[in-house]
Amino acid sequence: MQVLIVExxxxxxxxxxxxxxxxxxxxxxESDGRAALAGWAxxxxxxxxxxxxxxxxxxxxxxxxxxxxxxxxxxxxxxxRGTVGDRVAGLNAGADDYLPKPxxxxxxxxxxxxxTRRRAAPGSGEPVVDAGVATVGALRHDKRDGAIYxxxxxxxxxxxxxxxxxxxxxxxxxxVAKERLFELVFPGEADVQYEAIEVVVYRLRKKLADTGxxxxxxxxxxxxxxxxx
Numbered sequence: 001m002q003v004l005i006v007e008x009x010x011x012x013x014x015x016x017x018x019x020x021x022x023x024x025x026x027x028x029x030e031s032d033g034r035a036a037l038a039g040w041a042x043x044x045x046x047x048x049x050x051x052x053x054x055x056x057x058x059x060x061x062x063x064x065x066x067x068x069x070x071x072x073x074x075x076x077x078x079x080x081r082g083t084v085g086d087r088v089a090g091l092n093a094g095a096d097d098y099l100p101k102p103x104x105x106x107x108x109x110x111x112x113x114x115x116t117r118r119r120a121a122p123g124s125g126e127p128v129v130d131a132g133v134a135t136v137g138a139l140r141h142d143k144r145d146g147a148i149y150x151x152x153x154x155x156x157x158x159x160x161x162x163x164x165x166x167x168x169x170x171x172x173x174x175x176v177a178k179e180r181l182f183e184l185v186f187p188g189e190a191d192v193q194y195e196a197i198e199v200v201v202y203r204l205r206k207k208l209a210d211t212g213x214x215x216x217x218x219x220x221x222x223x224x225x226x227x228x229x
Contacts, residue, residue: 001116002026002045006036006062007078008054018048019105020112033057037065044073047112052079052090060093064174067094074115078103091170092146114174134169137213137227141169160185161204164197168225169217175221 003020007013008031020027028045030036033056040048040062048066063075077090077098090098097111134141140149147154148165157165167184170174184196201223205215211213212228 001047001113002028003061003112004036004040004045004048004073005029006033006048006054006059007031007051009051015105016108020109023109023114031055032219033059033062037062040066040071040073041069044071046073047106047115048073048075049112050075050077050095052077063093063095065092076108076111076115091167097171117173120196136169136173136225138211139165139169139213139225139227141166155207157204157207160200164200165225166203168223173224173226175218177222179222181223 001024003025005013005027007015007016007029010031013029013031017027017029028039028043030039031054033054035056036050036054037057050059054062057065059077059079063077066073068077070123073218074096076095077095078101079090080101087188096115096164099108099111138151138153140152141147142149146162146166148157148162148169149155155165163185164181167181178197182194185197185200186192201217208215214226214228216224216226218224
């Protein structure tokens with residue numbers, strides 16, 4: 001596995017390089033946004049671990065420029081920014097996952113390996129993710145217009161149902177924590193009860209009934225979107 005780590009903090013960058021190398025990964029590192037984009041385009045890695053705060057170009061600019069160039073490498077954002085808006089902006093810009101600082105190195109490695117597994121070939125029965133489109137079974141999320149299609153027909157979803165399904169399709173084949181879904185579906189709504197996410201899940205599950213995909217509840221883990229075999 002080849003990993004490009006883009007991080008301007010010298011200590012953290014060295015720690016990640018040393019840790020990933022010891023765990024059998026081929027690691028390249030960059031500290032500057034423009035240099036990272038150039039290196040990414042010249043020799044695309046299997047995964048990019050991208051910090052948001054960078055000199056030259058910040059991480060969001062690097063990500064957006066890479067996606068415009070058609071670079072479909074899975075990207076995991078590292079961010080010290082705590083707001084839900086920043087996380088959502090990153091996912092909407094084409095990131096595949098994010099991890100807030102400080103983080104556990106074992107969790108980072110697990111997420112990086114999960115991103116490589118997620119890149120299955122079309123027709124294999126596994127979810128497919130590329131730079132602009134995420135597909136699970138007969139569902140397709142076009143990240144450019146934000147819509148979700150079932151067999152090329154746009155689905156009629158409420159804004160909260162759409163936000164929930166987008167979040168699940170951003171991590172196909174993997175459980176998404178209930179807490180994270182709540183943040184994405186009800187951003188900044190402090191007066192909303194935590195259990196409200198279950199209502200949105202229930203309504204979305206009904207709309208998915210005839211699509212060949214199942215919204216599964218994994219006790220203690222969260223929710224997972226799975227295509228029928």
